[in-house]
Structure formats: C-alpha cells, structure tokens
Amino acid sequence: MNLESHKPQRTLADFADIATDWFWETDAEHRFVYFSDRIEKALGIQKAHFLGKLRTSMSKHTRSSASWRKHVLDLKAHRAFTDFEYAITHPDRAEPLWVRISGRPLFSADGVFLGYRGIGHEITDERETIAQLQKTNGILAERNQELTETRRALERSANEDSLTGLLNRRAFERDIAEALGVVGNLVVLLHIDLDRFKWINDTLGHPAGDRVLVKVAERIRNLASGIGPAYRIGGDEFQIVLADNAELARARWMADALIDAMDNPISIDGQTTVVGSSIGIAFGRGGQMTPSQLISNADIALYESKRAGRGCVRELTPCILEQLAARRKLSSQIPNAIAAGEFVPFFQPQIDASNGKVIGAEALARWQHPEHGLLAPAAFLDIATEMGLVPAIDRSMMKQALGFAKQARAEGLSLPSISVNLSIGRLTEPDLMSDIERFWTDQKCALGIELLETTSFDELQQESDVSETIDRLRAMGIRIEIDDFGSGRASITGLLHVRPHRVKIDRSLVQAAVRDPVKRNVVSAILDMTRALGIGVLAEGVEDNTEIAIIRALGCEHFQGYAYARPLSAADFTAYLRQKGKRPKMQTAGPMDLPKLA
Structure with missing residues (x-):
C-alpha cells in the first residue's frame, strides 16, 4: 500500500491547522492513511504509529462491547457514524486514551467505496471527570447540580469554535439533522464564503486573518441573533440554519444584509481591508430532504453566486437544477458523440x-x-x-x-x-x-x-x-x-x-x-x-x-x-x-471608402 500516493483533498489541509479536532481518513480496507497534525498534540503519539493500521488493532479495550459491534456493522455497511467512543492503547503508557470520532463514507463518482473521512478528539479527561462526578453523585445527591453543570460545560466546549465562539461543524451537523427530523418542517440554509480571505491571509498574515474571522463572526452573530444559529464550519466558511418553519423572505433579507455587512471595511493593525462574501441559499422540508441533500444544494447555490462574479446571493431554483441536470446529461453523451462522429x-x-x-x-x-x-x-x-x-x-x-x-x-x-x-x-x-x-x-x-x-x-x-x-x-x-x-x-x-x-x-x-x-x-x-x-x-x-x-x-x-x-x-x-471560383474580383471597402470617424 502506497501511503504517499493517498492525499486528502485540499479542504482538509486548509482546516487542519485551525481545527480544535483532528481530521482522519481511511482507505477502502479501513486502514488509516491520513491524520492531521492535531492528533500528535492531543494524544502525544506520532501519526506514524497509526498510519496503515486498522482501528481495531489500535485498541485492546472494550472491543467486545455493544458499541464496538454496532460500529463494525456500520463500517461493513458503509454507513456514516457519529460520536463513537473507544480506547487507544498508548505505546508508552499503561493507561488507555479515550477518543470520540465521527465519520462519513467516501465514494467515487461511479459509486465505488473509497474509505472514510472524519474528525476526532481526545476525551480521556472528559470521561474521567464524568466518571468521578457520577461516582460522587451516587454518594452525595446534593452535588447533582454541580455534575449537571460540569457536563453542560464540557458539551458546550465540544460544540464551539475556539476562535470565533460560534457553533462548530459538529454542532451544525447535529442541529440540521434534528431540524430535518421534524416531518414537514421548512428548513432554510445559508452557506457563506468569504471572497478575499485568502488574499488577506497571504498579504497580512495568519494572525491578521484570524482577527478578520473574529470580526466577521461578530457581524454574522449580530445579524443572525434571534433568527437562527450561526456556525463556523471551517476556514472562511459559515452556515446559518433557519428552522421551525422558517420564512424564505426572512432568509433572503438576512443574506442581503450579510452581503452589505461584509462589504464594510475591517481595520486590522492600522490597515483597512474589505473581505466581501458570496452566499448560497437552499431550503427543504423535514421528511422530504436529507441533511446531505440540503447541504449539497446550498453548495450548488454558493457556486452559482461565485460564478456570477462573487459578492452576491444565489438561491437554488428549479431553473438551476434543470441546468445542472442538462449539463450532467450532456456530459454523459459527449464520449459516445465523439465515437459516433x-x-x-x-x-x-x-x-x-x-x-x-x-x-x-x-x-x-x-x-x-x-x-x-x-x-x-x-x-x-x-x-x-x-x-x-x-x-x-x-x-x-x-x-x-x-x-x-x-x-x-x-x-x-x-x-x-x-x-x-x-x-x-x-x-x-x-x-x-x-x-x-x-x-x-x-x-x-x-x-x-x-x-x-x-x-x-x-x-x-x-x-x-x-x-x-x-x-x-x-x-x-x-x-x-x-x-x-x-x-x-x-x-x-x-x-x-x-x-x-x-x-x-x-x-x-x-x-x-x-x-x-x-x-x-x-x-x-x-x-x-x-x-x-x-x-x-x-x-x-x-x-x-x-x-x-x-x-x-x-x-x-x-x-x-x-x-x-x-x-x-x-x-x-x-x-x-x-461560387468564389466563378465570381469576378470582389470589391471590398478600402481606406478611401472610410466613413468619417469621431
């Protein structure tokens, strides 16, 4: 197996340095082929220790548990999974390290299973804390409130973006699944992407880029307050979810307001810059659309806004879907058309x-x-x-x-x-x-x-x-x-x-x-x-x-x-x-026939 030839998509590398969790990938045989650098800091184990190994070979603890059996069934069925917890055997320590991971399967364009991609974070301290609190709760009932608050603090930390304070991707995936889990509920998704953030990062530096993201998050939070939760899903991409039978008109108003807000200058270290944004809007009803379909539709709408010149809002419409369908149909016909002359x-x-x-x-x-x-x-x-x-x-x-x-x-x-x-x-x-x-x-x-x-x-x-x-x-x-x-x-x-x-x-x-x-x-x-x-x-x-x-x-x-x-x-x-061979010489206008020009 050539691990060097397996390279994750660029988006993982873009987000890896700023993510609170680590990213991972496996191949079709469920062997690990990629980890972001965050895992080494979180676990104190070199990435090379894991690469090429199966997840089952990394743990000697609780592999006979019901959660492990369910996890193995998920992998065999190529199903997405969330919040699977298991213990990793540390090469230099007797005590295991506990991690919590979520992942989704990857497929090629023609449906061939390629492996999994996901995120993970270390929860040893969290498990130990919870275990201790639960033990204490059994002895001292009066500490029940303290245990509850501690648990809430841990969950809040796991669902917040450490840089901006917005909810993170993990919370986004949970919330959009819950919103679409209510049959008939109209859910509207706004996908926001900053237009000139890469230029800011490259010219002003990453610390300045981080401060820009914080200011952008403040503007998004202020506009979304009372309407829907805002999320930073990585890099310079943000999402806003409007649920509970959301109003499309309100979502459109918010999108226009966000475009205007992002066009306002931002002052960083005495320099003024304008970041700008492009926004895609998609909507769907619970029971009729899956989270992945809604996210994909918002991505398509965002792509259309960028194709239209950036700095604008595009909503996924039946016309756009028809154009995409026609484009896909043409793409399927071109190879045969070449062969058929x-x-x-x-x-x-x-x-x-x-x-x-x-x-x-x-x-x-x-x-x-x-x-x-x-x-x-x-x-x-x-x-x-x-x-x-x-x-x-x-x-x-x-x-x-x-x-x-x-x-x-x-x-x-x-x-x-x-x-x-x-x-x-x-x-x-x-x-x-x-x-x-x-x-x-x-x-x-x-x-x-x-x-x-x-x-x-x-x-x-x-x-x-x-x-x-x-x-x-x-x-x-x-x-x-x-x-x-x-x-x-x-x-x-x-x-x-x-x-x-x-x-x-x-x-x-x-x-x-x-x-x-x-x-x-x-x-x-x-x-x-x-x-x-x-x-x-x-x-x-x-x-x-x-x-x-x-x-x-x-x-x-x-x-x-x-x-x-x-x-x-x-x-x-x-x-x-x-005909040209039969005609006399054609008289073509020459310099003497020029009209008077302004």
Whole structure:
C-alpha cells in the first residue's frame, strides 16, 4: 500500500491547522492513511504509529462491547457514524486514551467505496471527570447540580469554535439533522464564503486573518441573533440554519444584509481591508430532504453566486437544477458523440481584402446533437474540458478538416490553407505527430495550428516537451498561429517564445477599434509590432465593410468574420468555394471608402 500516493483533498489541509479536532481518513480496507497534525498534540503519539493500521488493532479495550459491534456493522455497511467512543492503547503508557470520532463514507463518482473521512478528539479527561462526578453523585445527591453543570460545560466546549465562539461543524451537523427530523418542517440554509480571505491571509498574515474571522463572526452573530444559529464550519466558511418553519423572505433579507455587512471595511493593525462574501441559499422540508441533500444544494447555490462574479446571493431554483441536470446529461453523451462522429467541423473562410480571394479557412467544432440540433462550443466546451475530452475533439476536427481540404482540392477548388484549433492538452499528446502524418496527406493545402488556452500557454510553452513539440510542428512545415491576440490573454512574452507565423487579432478589439480611437491605436501598434517581427496578421470577427475599411487603413489585409461568411458546413463551404471560383474580383471597402470617424 502506497501511503504517499493517498492525499486528502485540499479542504482538509486548509482546516487542519485551525481545527480544535483532528481530521482522519481511511482507505477502502479501513486502514488509516491520513491524520492531521492535531492528533500528535492531543494524544502525544506520532501519526506514524497509526498510519496503515486498522482501528481495531489500535485498541485492546472494550472491543467486545455493544458499541464496538454496532460500529463494525456500520463500517461493513458503509454507513456514516457519529460520536463513537473507544480506547487507544498508548505505546508508552499503561493507561488507555479515550477518543470520540465521527465519520462519513467516501465514494467515487461511479459509486465505488473509497474509505472514510472524519474528525476526532481526545476525551480521556472528559470521561474521567464524568466518571468521578457520577461516582460522587451516587454518594452525595446534593452535588447533582454541580455534575449537571460540569457536563453542560464540557458539551458546550465540544460544540464551539475556539476562535470565533460560534457553533462548530459538529454542532451544525447535529442541529440540521434534528431540524430535518421534524416531518414537514421548512428548513432554510445559508452557506457563506468569504471572497478575499485568502488574499488577506497571504498579504497580512495568519494572525491578521484570524482577527478578520473574529470580526466577521461578530457581524454574522449580530445579524443572525434571534433568527437562527450561526456556525463556523471551517476556514472562511459559515452556515446559518433557519428552522421551525422558517420564512424564505426572512432568509433572503438576512443574506442581503450579510452581503452589505461584509462589504464594510475591517481595520486590522492600522490597515483597512474589505473581505466581501458570496452566499448560497437552499431550503427543504423535514421528511422530504436529507441533511446531505440540503447541504449539497446550498453548495450548488454558493457556486452559482461565485460564478456570477462573487459578492452576491444565489438561491437554488428549479431553473438551476434543470441546468445542472442538462449539463450532467450532456456530459454523459459527449464520449459516445465523439465515437459516433457527431462532432463535425464548420468552416469560416479567411479572405485577402485586397483581391477578395479565399486564402484559407478555420475549422470550428460543432456538435450535431441528435436531440438539440447544432450546438456551438459554448454549449459543450466547458463540460468537455472538465472531462478531459477536448484533445479527442481536437483530433477528430483535425482529421475531418484535413480530409475535407484534400477532397476540395481533388474537386479543383481553391483552398490554400486550413487552420485547426489545438488545445494545450492535445499539444502534449504523444500521438499528435503520427496523427498529423496520417491525416495531412495533401500538403499543397497548408496546415495551420491555432493555439488556444493562451493564458496557460505562457507557462506551458517554457516546458521542454511543449517547446519541442512546437519546434517539430514548425519543422514539418506547419504554420503556428496564436488566436485571440489582444484579448488580454496572450502576452508579448509568449509571442516571442512561440515565434508564430501569424496572429489573429481578437474580434472584441477589432470591433472596439471602429468606435474608439484608443483601441484603433492598439490595433495599429499590434500591426507595427508584427511587421517588425515578420509575423503575419489576420483580423477576426469583422461584421461589415466599415470595420474592414478601418482595419485596412491601419495596414491589415487579411480578414475573417460574418462580413464574408458565417461558419459553414462542409457542403455549404464547398458550394461557397465553387461560387468564389466563378465570381469576378470582389470589391471590398478600402481606406478611401472610410466613413468619417469621431
């Protein structure tokens, strides 16, 4: 068993240093594979003593008890458990140490049991205290009140967050289970996450971050007072539970008030900072929804608030659930769609405005979906990226696009070049070169590769395997192109490293140049730079002759956009090329046709 390869999710590491309890994980065989550092301080035993062992091998005490038998049954059934108490044999002491643990099973996306994850804390002193108090109570009945108060103090300590004084995760899980245990009871959950807490921690330091959390907790406590209990569940995440047939309107009011409160400045060590927050709201009724479902729904709503730009509230609605269901359905269909050839290239011509001739085309992926019709990348690209399937789509597009180019030339049509998009994932695949050799059989039609994901490309291109791949592509006679240049994602440093044959000026910059003299100057500077470096340039996204004329006046002659043609299916593009071969030279607006600009 390779313990080093089993790494807990980052959230455990984020919370481990500030938690009052320790975190633990086991594998599918119930052997311990992870403990947070807190266990060493709590028990005085090195983590290594436990790693790789079963819980049953760590205790020689009370293993025949009813609680142990129930616990073993829970583990075999992969059920969650709470507050299981057992004794640990200390390697250097005769007396056992008592601990109390709670855990929940982990499953993979396809339902395979992976192990357990949970929390624990040491209760030896608590048990000894309780035992002593109970013994004393049997002798002196008058001390019954003292015993009761001591017990309450111990329980309160176990359920409070030591930093903020709010209730902790343990209390949260108990309370939400109780609230949903009442059939028909409407329970509303607010999940609050701080937007800029990591930045505060990184720049001002962890002590300052702790003081920010204390102040944030005070604001949450004040707003939630009398409405519902507030919890700090770890790190910079908080929950508020509204139970007893809660009112949604009140929860929405509270969420808006919290957003405003978190936007108020916080002064720390003479420095003023604003932390901000995002909030997700979900609700459900007892008997109809489990605690895990309600928590998951609040997480989804929080994700939507962050996706909307942070600093806002989002409530889980039927519309969001429908979108998620549709997204899950699409994700399940993409692998088969690739195999079935449902992803097809559409071609957008690239034109030399000086003579109206086609100088090439870009192959753009479309999904010919059997139910939804033709889908553009916006409908599937993010999902395919998450699934790691973009390289497979790239491969299919290259094969089909080059096959089309070969057939077009065989029919006597003029298509000097074809450009295909290539993701970074595809760029690093070992079979890329062999695929190009197999697919690119008619090299009279030049092949251009447009590099996408230029944000990460500035970093990846410095890796030896990526740089080597680009050099090999260039040696094969393939033209390297950078897409969306000027969008704020592609840098000049990356441009110098890649040394492309051509850059494509982003459509947003091209269209802005029509209205904004400053943006025109930016386009002009890009053209001057590319000329100085000997790099070709094409302006994409042009929609009319006015835009073409303005960009031509700056010195660009090659264009792509709706002004010439929308992306066309293979059949329509074939007809387009035939028609272009018959037409006389198209007159395109030139510098003398420029309208007067403000």
